[in-house]
Amino acid sequence: MASGADLRVTGLADILFLSRVYKVSAAVNAAAKLELFSVLAAQFPQGATLPQLSRALGLYQPTPPATGAAAAAAAAAAVAAEGATKGDAAAAAAVAMAADSTAAGQHPTSTTATGAGPGSGPGSGPEAPSASAAPSPLVGAGSFRGAADWLDLLVSVGCLEREGEGPAAIYTNSAAADRFLVRGRPEYSGGILCLNSDRSFPMFTYLSHVLRHGSLPPESNQTIPDILTTFGSDVAAAEFFAEGMTGASLGNFTRLARAFPFARYASLGDLGGSAGCLACCVAAAHPHMAATSYDLPPVHAAAERYVRAQGCEGRVQVVDYDFFSDDPVPGRHDVIALGMVLHDWGLPRKMALLRKAFAALPPGGALLAIDHLVDDGRRRSPLQLGMSLTMLLEFGAAESAFDYSYQEFCGWAREVGFASTQLIELVGTAKAAVAYK
Ligand SMILES: C[S@@+](CC[C@H](N)C(=O)[O-])C[C@H]1O[C@@H](n2cnc3c(N)ncnc32)[C@H](O)[C@@H]1O
Numbered sequence: 001m002a003s004g005a006d007l008r009v010t011g012l013a014d015i016l017f018l019s020r021v022y023k024v025s026a027a028v029n030a031a032a033k034l035e036l037f038s039v040l041a042a043q044f045p046q047g048a049t050l051p052q053l054s055r056a057l058g059l060y061q062p063t064p065p066a067t068g069a070a071a072a073a074a075a076a077a078a079v080a081a082e083g084a085t086k087g088d089a090a091a092a093a094a095v096a097m098a099a100d101s102t103a104a105g106q107h108p109t110s111t112t113a114t115g116a117g118p119g120s121g122p123g124s125g126p127e128a129p130s131a132s133a134a135p136s137p138l139v140g141a142g143s144f145r146g147a148a149d150w151l152d153l154l155v156s157v158g159c160l161e162r163e164g165e166g167p168a169a170i171y172t173n174s175a176a177a178d179r180f181l182v183r184g185r186p187e188y189s190g191g192i193l194c195l196n197s198d199r200s201f202p203m204f205t206y207l208s209h210v211l212r213h214g215s216l217p218p219e220s221n222q223t224i225p226d227i228l229t230t231f232g233s234d235v236a237a238a239e240f241f242a243e244g245m246t247g248a249s250l251g252n253f254t255r256l257a258r259a260f261p262f263a264r265y266a267s268l269g270d271l272g273g274s275a276g277c278l279a280c281c282v283a284a285a286h287p288h289m290a291a292t293s294y295d296l297p298p299v300h301a302a303a304e305r306y307v308r309a310q311g312c313e314g315r316v317q318v319v320d321y322d323f324f325s326d327d328p329v330p331g332r333h334d335v336i337a338l339g340m341v342l343h344d345w346g347l348p349r350k351m352a353l354l355r356k357a358f359a360a361l362p363p364g365g366a367l368l369a370i371d372h373l374v375d376d377g378r379r380r381s382p383l384q385l386g387m388s389l390t391m392l393l394e395f396g397a398a399e400s401a402f403d404y405s406y407q408e409f410c411g412w413a414r415e416v417g418f419a420s421t422q423l424i425e426l427v428g429t430a431k432a433a434v435a436y437k
Pocket of ligand 1: 246248249271272273274275277294295296299322324340341344
């Protein structure tokens, strides 16, 4: 699944699947954005019911019926759900079902979608549709169908597990969600889901516009901060972006730290290092390595915090440096990294960065370019080309930023003067293209 290689159409079902799978992505990303997994882990280690989660996450809660048997049933269902724990889910479900059947028995209209509005007791005649939702057998009181659908979608894709049915069902994080999507866990990667939720995903709604006009429409700026402003001056946007990049890159950098022979080298300089994720991964895995993360000032404080949190203070330096300035790379490094940096730029700036890295490296030094490399034939890379389109959306046709193939990388490396190249597989579609001086 992670390579996206099976995203190929052979018939109508596949076409429809491709067209609507984004809804699943959006639901998963929203779960990270609403901190569902972190709240479950921190507040409900034994699991939580839908009503509990609705309250804890601040989800929409329908106005409860004001009076009558339906109100009593709602209260009973809420108590049942509230009291439910993993161990007594069945008992709680029984109580919830009893509450619902009580409502059905005492109030013949309360099982319909339109019943149980204020003043709608027995004998009060035909009822008008009401905004006050009666507790449904599926969700109980204090929750709504949308929240249940969302949670059960997350169950369906393996982000959550569910024990039981209806309002008393207990939701817990799946093992994968608990490991990667709970804030504070060592491998937390949820930032990229939040970035996809709030930045990439809304941006993709403008794809047809950008393909026609070459850049985002001006109104998009109201919800999506401009990328160069994000990098250069908007601290809040830069920190949000940096957390996203850490989420996107942590798995790759952890693997790269093991796969590349850092034992032969002494010092890493990571250009565009964002929060310092690569520098920390390398420093943690190779105690002999010094590491410096270079980036623009808006991300400096976030990087200092990240380095401290990783226990790498003193081992990893955070330095402000504009890699497009005329100044050479400040430190002396025998490995220079460009993590998801080359793909941000059009060919002239790509070449400028490669030349700058080449000039800074000693003979025998290595350049590591980490990106989602497109296959040479450009026929098996839906996710990589999706990434390349993200660069179009971010930077516009004028910059003409793009994701590239290993073949292209090798050509550029030769042109700049590197002696040899190597490809290292990372996670999913990510790879490290290495050039040795
Ligand atoms: C796509 S992010 C990659 C972050 C990180 N290397 C990774 O792979 O997760 C690009 C980074 O380049 C930085 N950047 C952009 N323009 C820069 C410049 N002129 N000088 C230094 N860093 C820059 C951004 O601030 C951002 O952190």
